[in-house]
Amino acid sequence: MLVERAKNINMNKKSARDCAVQVAGEMGIKVASSAYIGGGSFGRVCRITSAGGEKFAVKFIAANDMLKKETHDLELLARHCPVTMPQVIAVRPPDGRIPVGCYVMKYIEGKSALMSLKLLLKSREKRLDFAAQVTQALHAIHSCKSRLFGDTLSPDCADWLSYYKPFAAQVMQRAEDMHASGQLSDKIIRAMRAAWEGFGQIFSGGFGEACLIHGDLNIANIMVDERGNLCGFIDPLNSMYADREYDLFQFDNLTGKRFELRQTYMRQYGASPKCDARCAFYGLWNEVCCYIKSGVLVGLIINPLIDNMHKRLAEL
Structure with missing residues (x-):
């Protein structure tokens, strides 16, 4: 476990929502609505609702190593937990169009x-x-x-x-x-x-x-x-x-x-x-x-x- 100041995410709420819509579009999802639903120093989370009513969560993370670890851990935990955990369905590294990496999950209602x-x-x-x-x-x-x-x-x-x-x-x-x-x-x-x-x-x-x-x-x-x-x-x-x-x-x-x-x-x-x-x-x-x-x-x-x-x- 590292003990050092982590890289803060450089993305405001509107930018996060716009980028989430773009990510969904790249996945072939027809977006009916989007909403910013939370975040902290190191991440932003948005909800995407498709035209068919299916919901997804898109989480943006400042550091690439955190992106790799979070997605790995979610998949590992889900294999052993009898209670629903977020199911990772796509991982997108940062690039020139979206400078912050993210992953897409099925949205858990509640x-x-x-x-x-x-x-x-x-x-x-x-x-x-x-x-x-x-x-x-x-x-x-x-x-x-x-x-x-x-x-x-x-x-x-x-x-x-x-x-x-x-x-x-x-x-x-x-x-x-x-x-x-x-x-x-x-x-x-x-x-x-x-x-x-x-x-x-x-x-x-x-x-x-x-x-x-x-x-x-x-x-x-x-x-x-x-x-x-x-x-x-x-x-x-x-x-x-x-x-x-x-x-x-x-x-x-x-x-x-x-x-x-x-x-x-x-x-x-x-x-x-x-x-x-x-x-x-x-x-x-x-x-x-x-x-x-x-x-x-x-x-x-x-x-x-x-x-x-x-x-x-x-x-x-």
Whole structure:
């Protein structure tokens, strides 16, 4: 995993929509309508509706290496996930006509579970039923094993910490540099220093087999239909063959705790004795790494991560 500022996408919403229409036309799709539906620092996503009513999503990505990895990971995850994932149907590299690479997927109808008030207000029993469906599908992904740990494109480490600790050390060093230059708060660096000091204790004990992970399965990347029923997973990030508990910390972000997603997974499929502390570490390091790459820090996410890290360290 690289720890460096990523290339931001140079494409506004209108340009993304116009380019999506052009890509669809190249594929022989007669476009009835188009809409910009989302994006961030590194990507733009548009929906295309054909004259026959079929819908597609076109995702533009700034970096070609990200384009290769995302499409590879979506296809790999789809082979092992019983829940619908975006099906990649075309990949288009950048050229003189469209300077940003993209891929085209079948569009998944529904909305993010984060935005479903109906789901949020369901009884605890029904929320736990939802959690059971989500975790069962994630566990199916985790059933895909590798002999080695590392990136899905080229796993190369015999054990998890040989892969993860160098990455964590890079994040720590960049965080120290950013704190020294006034770009990272005292509150964040204090939590990171305390966690780094406790690294050996947090990660003592063994790890299981190298498992395929989604990498970013928070509540926002879980899709539901109009009745609040599970209908898809989207947007994997940094998928790899990893400690499976690396896939659990995202469950606690945003409104995920209301569904007891992480606890449901741990009850059903087991966890290491240090799972809570490891997830706290993974979550804090992931968010700081995202800040390093994007320059965006979300207080709604980082502040609970800091509090949780201190709490888990006190429990060790």
